[in-house]
Amino acid sequence: xDGWGTEPGVVRLPDGRIIRGTGIRRPxxxxxxxxxxxxxxxxxxxxxxxxxxxxxxRDFRLPDSAEDAVDALREAHTRAAVERVEIACGAGIGRTxxxxxVLAIMGGIPADEAIDWVRTNxxxxxxxxxxxxxxxxxxxxxxx
Numbered sequence: 001x002d003g004w005g006t007e008p009g010v011v012r013l014p015d016g017r018i019i020r021g022t023g024i025r026r027p028x029x030x031x032x033x034x035x036x037x038x039x040x041x042x043x044x045x046x047x048x049x050x051x052x053x054x055x056x057x058r059d060f061r062l063p064d065s066a067e068d069a070v071d072a073l074r075e076a077h078t079r080a081a082v083e084r085v086e087i088a089c090g091a092g093i094g095r096t097x098x099x100x101x102v103l104a105i106m107g108g109i110p111a112d113e114a115i116d117w118v119r120t121n122x123x124x125x126x127x128x129x130x131x132x133x134x135x136x137x138x139x140x141x142x143x144x
Contacts, residue, residue, distance in 0.1 A: 007031045009092065011100060011121045013107030017080035021100050021122055023092030035083035038072045040095040057095050060128065062135050070139055073099055077106045097126020101136050111140030 007030075009021040020034065024045060034052075039045045042058035053072040056064040063069035076085045080103075087103070089095035100122050101114040109117050114136055118126045127133055 009122070011118075013077075013080070013104055014109050015107035017077065017103075017107060018084075019076065019080050019100065019103060020084070020086045021092055021096040022086060022088045023090055023096065024088050025090055026092060032084060034086035036076065036079045037086040037088060038076050038099065040069075040087070040089040040099060057089070059090055060094060062131050066135070066139070069099075070102070070142070073102050073106070077103055093123055093125050094128035094132060097123055097128070098132040098136060101127055102139050105136070105140050105143060111137060111144075114140070 007020060010018060011021065012018050020031070022031075024039065024041070033050055035050065037047065037050060037052040039047065039052060039054045040057040040063070041054065042056065044054050053075065055069045055072050057069065076087060079085050087096050087099045097118050101118040104114050104117050105111050115127050115133060127136065
């Protein structure tokens with residue numbers, strides 16, 4: 001399902017699914033509301049306007065629960081086949097880029113190409129820390 005038009009942050013995964021990455025501190029502008037969102041934040045954003053999952057994931061760190069994060073990203077990937085899915089952290093770069101890299105792996109990108117792919121297709125500074133790079137590799141290994 002396209003449904004996002006040409007909104008900033010919209011990427012098409014290798015398997016054709018479309019997701020939108022953003023930061024909760026960015027204005028929504030004219031972006032349509034998501035059908036489902038995953039929020040990667042240190043605190044619960046208390047969003048009630050649409051279905052969502054909150055993953056406790058503090059800035060520049062890794063998710064408190066890798067299992068919860070991977071489960072939320074699997075749900076986002078599944079839903080993106082037919083729904084508008086949004087992934088968001090504070091600024092929409094590090095944690096969001098890390099999550100989109102994992103979604104790209106779920107969508108068919110080889111794990112060793114995921115960071116370059118997300119930096120080319122989403123944001124040039126996506127995936128900001130060594131820990132985030134290592135986490136992507138460990139998630140990829142668990143998906144294999």
